[in-house]
Amino acid sequence: MYIYDDFDRTLVQERVREFGDQVNRRLSGELTEEEFKPLRLMNGVYLQLHAYMLRIAIPYGTLSSDQLRMLAHVARRYDRNYGHFTTRQNIQFNWIKLKELPDAMADLARAGLHGMQTSGNCVRNVTTDQWAGVAPDEIEDPRIWAELLRQHLTLHPEFSFLPRKFKVALTAAAHDRAAVKIHDVGLRMHRNGAGETGFEVIVGGGLGRTPFIGKTIKPFLPKRDLLSYVEAIMRTYNQYGRRDNIYKARMKILVHELGAEKFAGEVEEEWQAIKEGPLALDAAVVADIAARFRYPRYELLADNPPELARAREDNRFRLWLDNAAINHKVAGYAIVTLSLKPEGGPPGDATAAQMDAIAELADRYSHSEIRVGHEQNLALPHVAQRDLPALWRALDAIGVATPNVNLISDIIACPGLDYCSLANARSIPVAEEITRRFRDLDLARNVGPLHINISGCINACGHHHIGHIGILGVEKNGEEYYQVTLGGRADETAELGTILGPAVPYAEIADVVEGIAAAYLELRARPGELFIDTVKRVGVDPFRERVYAAR
Amino acid sequence: MPLVKAGRIVEDRFVRVLDEASIPDGVAVILPAARLLADARDLVLRQAATGVVWPNDRKVAELAPYLDWIALVALVFPNFRDGRGYSQARILRERYHFRGELRATGQILRDQCLFLQRAGFDAFELTKDADAAAFVAAVHRYSVFYQPAADGRASTLTARLARVSQH
Numbered sequence: 001m002y003i004y005d006d007f008d009r010t011l012v013q014e015r016v017r018e019f020g021d022q023v024n025r026r027l028s029g030e031l032t033e034e035e036f037k038p039l040r041l042m043n044g045v046y047l048q049l050h051a052y053m054l055r056i057a058i059p060y061g062t063l064s065s066d067q068l069r070m071l072a073h074v075a076r077r078y079d080r081n082y083g084h085f086t087t088r089q090n091i092q093f094n095w096i097k098l099k100e101l102p103d104a105m106a107d108l109a110r111a112g113l114h115g116m117q118t119s120g121n122c123v124r125n126v127t128t129d130q131w132a133g134v135a136p137d138e139i140e141d142p143r144i145w146a147e148l149l150r151q152h153l154t155l156h157p158e159f160s161f162l163p164r165k166f167k168v169a170l171t172a173a174a175h176d177r178a179a180v181k182i183h184d185v186g187l188r189m190h191r192n193g194a195g196e197t198g199f200e201v202i203v204g205g206g207l208g209r210t211p212f213i214g215k216t217i218k219p220f221l222p223k224r225d226l227l228s229y230v231e232a233i234m235r236t237y238n239q240y241g242r243r244d245n246i247y248k249a250r251m252k253i254l255v256h257e258l259g260a261e262k263f264a265g266e267v268e269e270e271w272q273a274i275k276e277g278p279l280a281l282d283a284a285v286v287a288d289i290a291a292r293f294r295y296p297r298y299e300l301l302a303d304n305p306p307e308l309a310r311a312r313e314d315n316r317f318r319l320w321l322d323n324a325a326i327n328h329k330v331a332g333y334a335i336v337t338l339s340l341k342p343e344g345g346p347p348g349d350a351t352a353a354q355m356d357a358i359a360e361l362a363d364r365y366s367h368s369e370i371r372v373g374h375e376q377n378l379a380l381p382h383v384a385q386r387d388l389p390a391l392w393r394a395l396d397a398i399g400v401a402t403p404n405v406n407l408i409s410d411i412i413a414c415p416g417l418d419y420c421s422l423a424n425a426r427s428i429p430v431a432e433e434i435t436r437r438f439r440d441l442d443l444a445r446n447v448g449p450l451h452i453n454i455s456g457c458i459n460a461c462g463h464h465h466i467g468h469i470g471i472l473g474v475e476k477n478g479e480e481y482y483q484v485t486l487g488g489r490a491d492e493t494a495e496l497g498t499i500l501g502p503a504v505p506y507a508e509i510a511d512v513v514e515g516i517a518a519a520y521l522e523l524r525a526r527p528g529e530l531f532i533d534t535v536k537r538v539g540v541d542p543f544r545e546r547v548y549a550a551r
Numbered sequence: 552m553p554l555v556k557a558g559r560i561v562e563d564r565f566v567r568v569l570d571e572a573s574i575p576d577g578v579a580v581i582l583p584a585a586r587l588l589a590d591a592r593d594l595v596l597r598q599a600a601t602g603v604v605w606p607n608d609r610k611v612a613e614l615a616p617y618l619d620w621i622a623l624v625a626l627v628f629p630n631f632r633d634g635r636g637y638s639q640a641r642i643l644r645e646r647y648h649f650r651g652e653l654r655a656t657g658q659i660l661r662d663q664c665l666f667l668q669r670a671g672f673d674a675f676e677l678t679k680d681a682d683a684a685a686f687v688a689a690v691h692r693y694s695v696f697y698q699p700a701a702d703g704r705a706s707t708l709t710a711r712l713a714r715v716s717q718h
Binding site for chain 1: 635639665666698700708712
């Protein structure tokens with residue numbers, strides 16, 4: 001957990017006061033909606049189909065139990081008793097009244113939470129591995145670097161009116177859980193030949209209507225140069241990114257049009273001019289930030305304690321354990337995922353009562369810490385293995401122990417046409433129907449790890465391009481249709497999915513997904529071959545033949 | 552359009568000269584970029600101050616040869632969402648050490664004045680009278696600055712370093 005100091009707290013409070021003033025000027029008519037829009041967006045306030053939506057940042061997906069209780073309070077007091085966790089480590093409240101927004105923000109600020117730069121054409125919430133600090137495969141805690149970037153890029157005077165939004169992600173693990181190759185700037189920490197850690201810098205990735213996998217422009221950037229190099233990238237983008245067409249304004253288009261090499265050259269020239277300036281990171285500054293990350297005092301425990309072995313005899317517990325708990329870097333502990341994907345429910349929603357209960361369980365079993373992942377689930381990151389049976393009973397009682405993590409019903413979806421004014425089609429009801437089709441978890445387990453991503457329009461907030469099965473909502477003659485892609489992935493071998501065949505109407509999309517699962521079971525080389533590997537091996541044609549033959 | 556300098560609404564002593572118009576003697580003028588570049592050899596001899604309006608899609612590096620005698624650079628914000636001028640301002644101040652007046656013109660709101668000031672602007676042509684009146688409050692809204700910029704304000708990086716060295 002990063003503990004805010006007086007600087008951080010003061011800045012958030014000053015921001016809340018400024019926004020309160022802006023809301024008053026909007027309510028009095030002094031600001032037009034056109035003028036207010038970029039100001040509210042930079043505070044995470046959208047105007048949706050039915051109401052204003054407030055998006056709150058959860059930096060690097062780490063929440064304290066007190067912060068989660070504050071989110072529950074906001075859901076209860078200002079919204080309709082629930083919140084929606086997004087694919088970018090944020091939470092959204094969908095029903096907040098404009099005049100109550102400053103109060104909601106003041107309440108959130110008391111817990112160190114805010115909506116700064118969660119939307120608008122500025123640098124968004126810096127994201128990282130949701131298991132940072134506890135993952136066995138990381139080389140160091142990436143959150144220290146994410147926090148340095150967060151601070152540097154917060155209310156940055158030069159980069160608050162960029163051509164378009166700007167997303168940064170960082171990973172320090174062998175397995176990339178932060179999807180760094182589909183961000184404007186992706187940073188992968190690794191060790192060079194001399195044994196020093198630094199960053200591979202990847203730029204110009206992104207989804208939306210023109211998806212690109214990012215390109216490496218710096219194989220190894222020393223840590224001291226992180227801020228100056230990112231500053232050089234941002235300055236290049238701010239000056240040369242297109243502003244004539246909103247659909248061509250993201251950095252990926254600039255990188256594509258200039259070519260990665262030329263872009264890298266521009267950045268390099270700018271960087272050489274500033275790298276020895278005030279942004280060169282002093283080791284003492286880094287150490288000071290690192291010192292404000294608090295880690296639990298772990299007990300000396302052994303893996304697989306007898307309590308766990310006994311509890312495994314219960315079939316339901318064992319299925320959940322094998323699905324939702326993974327190894328922690330400290331012996332005797334586990335990282336536990338809480339599925340926010342119940343059968344027939346909207347992906348990523350949590351009620352105020354669930355949030356309060358999870359906060360309580362985090363206090364009791366997880367050193368008061370909760371994680372939020374881009375798969376729209378929560379996690380308790382520091383659970384002693386002996387406590388797993390008791391924790392499971394408590395999670396089961398509040399409906400967040402569905403053992404479907406990483407299975408076909410663990411669906412990532414944007415809010416879609418139920419909420420969003422940009423959407424062409426609904427996402428949530430499609431997700432809900434698929435979870436019903438795979439309510440038999442024996443079937444889901446047989447199909448194995450499989451990510452479905454659903455976007456309600458080409459803006460791709462549900463990241464459909466990188467879903468093993470991607471579903472994109474489109475509109476045809478006023479009807480909702482869905483285009484399906486196969487074989488996308490967001491990890492270190494990131495790839496965009498390939499279109500399966502013609503789009504299908506709303507009533508048939510769940511049938512198509514069932515057909516794909518059935519085709520996979522037929523096509524896989526052996527039971528252990530993952531869906532994504534089968535698609536890679538055989539291509540989409542055999543899937544197309546099987547799924548569309550029946551249509 | 553009120554002009555704010557040093558926190559106060561002031562009279563503009565500069566006169567804007569359009570493309571083909573003649574340049575009045577003894578009067579501070581602001582010229583279009585092309586005019587400055589074409590007539591620089593004569594302009595440097597003028598007795599009164601000379602300034603330039605520089606478009607936001609042209610590198611400010613081109614201005615470098617003239618910066619020791621130019622009195623003013625006006626950067627343009629065609630709308631308040633277009634942030635190119637912030638980068639141009641920082642480069643002028645931090646790389647070329649321009650010490651003359653750096654003026655923000657076009658469409659700007661009070662909510663941007665602190666960012667503009669931090670980027671190095673010291674003169675602001677505001678579209679709204681109410682924004683000009685609220686200028687001082689607007690640029691004092693924050694007391695914490697996470698990053699160094701062109702305004703010389705201490706950033707938290709430096710402040711934390713000072714705190715670390717006290718330990």
